Amino acid sequence: MNHRGLRAFRLENSVTARALCILPAYSAYIKTYTLLRESRQWNREELAAYQAQALARLLDHAYENVPYYRRVFQERGLVPEDIRGPEELELLPFLTREDLQNNLPDLKARNYPESAFEYVTTGGSTGIPVGFYYEKGVSRAREWAFMKTQWDRVGYRFADRCVVLRGYIVGSAKDGVFWKKTLFGRWLLMSSHHMTEETLPAYIDRIKRFKPRFIQAYPSVATILARYMQEHGIEPFPTVRAILCGSENLYPWQRDLLEEVFGCRVFSWYGNSEQTVLAGECEESTHYHIFPEYGIVELIGRDGRPVKGPGAMGEVVTTGLINPICPLIRYRTMDVAVLGADSCTCGRAYPMLERVEGRLQEFIVTKNRRFISMTAVNMHSDIFDNVAQFQFHQEKEGEALLRIVRKPGYSDRDTERILRELDRKFDGDVDVTICFVDEIPRTRRGKYQFLIQELPLGHAGISV
DSSP: OOOHHHHHHHHHHHHHHHHHEEEGGHHHHHHHHHHHHHHHHHHHOOOHHHHHHHHHHHHHHHHOOOHHHHHHHHHHOGGGGGGSSGGGGSSOOOOOOOHHHHHGGGSSTTTTTTGEEEEEEEEHHHTTOEEEEEEETTHHHHHHHHHHHHHGGGGOOOTSSSSEESSSSOOOOOTOOOEEETTTTTEEEEEEETTTTTTHHHHHHHHHHHHOOOEEEEEHHHHHHHHHHHHTTOOOOTTTTTTHHHHHSSHHHHHHHHHHOOOSEEEEEEEEETOOOEEESSSSSSSSEEEETEEEEEEOTTTBBBOOOOOOEEEEEEEEOOTTSSOOOOOOEEEEEEOOOOOOOOOOOEEEEEEEEGGGEEEETTOOOEETTTTTOOOOOOTTTTTEEEEEEEEEEEEEEEEEOTTTTTOOHHHHHHHHHHHHHHTTOEEEEEEEEEEOOTTTTTTTOOOEEEOOOSSTTTTO
């Protein structure tokens, strides 16, 4: 293909183009993937030694080449050698999203040419959208190596057919085609913005004809498909081996629904666009195995101090080890997680998270400032059978608005049952008002938000 043809191909097919963009950095992919195939056999001491060396290199680099961190070290009278391992990162301050917004130019490593920087932004699901930088081609190549390593656990191969139900807008109502093939025909990219009662039969028919081995999806989007199939008695897709869920929290009720409807394993992972943390399930457990080669993870409590031991809950603080062009050290993710056990029967010596509760913005605050996770608000029960969609909205502590899109059979009795059940779940500490709407809009990335949280969580004395 000549340069002109490749340029036109990129314009036509951005996902394939994104994959092609890592080809110049293919060596970075191979190097990372080879490391991960080797390191999965390491014991805890070997992993700790690798992580300590990677951290030392990162701190030396940040001190020498990143103005923001040179300033941080000097203000505290420190040099990189003063931090002898992950346990001494407490000597450095947290990096908040506001810090990232306000200091981005000084977080760019000065030993990279300007042409190497790729500007990236988050979706703003925490209420504070931020921008940062990848190393063009290389950062995505390394990320692919980690993702491929995770998906290896459920048998994924690059040649496999995969349906993708994420934040893409494909086609239009005018032509009635809401999908297109990409990655040389191996992926079927389907628009999450056009999934309605009227169009879902066509989606299901196209998936059946495509015969995918995997479905990669936002959990909220996969849930729409699963609920439609359940309500209409549609059998699972016979070729699908696993549902690959990421980029949103996967709630227990969603996992139960997806496994029931699709009749296969639901595999979830946790990470962020900032490339500071990545963790995924294994072959034998739904706990999240943290890649120590990818980043260092701390959990902190209300006082900003570390929380320790299985079952402890805290905000996730991360130090990325794979993106030195824009290093983020002790980055407050505004995610909340629970520490897992010390070991897993799969044999990997990775640290674990028992579960990820979600963003701080995925908690409802009660009258006495308790946090209620959306995980605890299980909407997968018969009292919600006549609810097509729902969304909570909170602007004041102890009060919440519940928007509901009704199914045809919805009645006043459903309202009474829902309010009674929510009063039980919230222990009487949240006054819920129900508002009926015709539709609940998706975010600009095609996700459904189960909660719009307007309270400044993590500020003004309100925290986990």
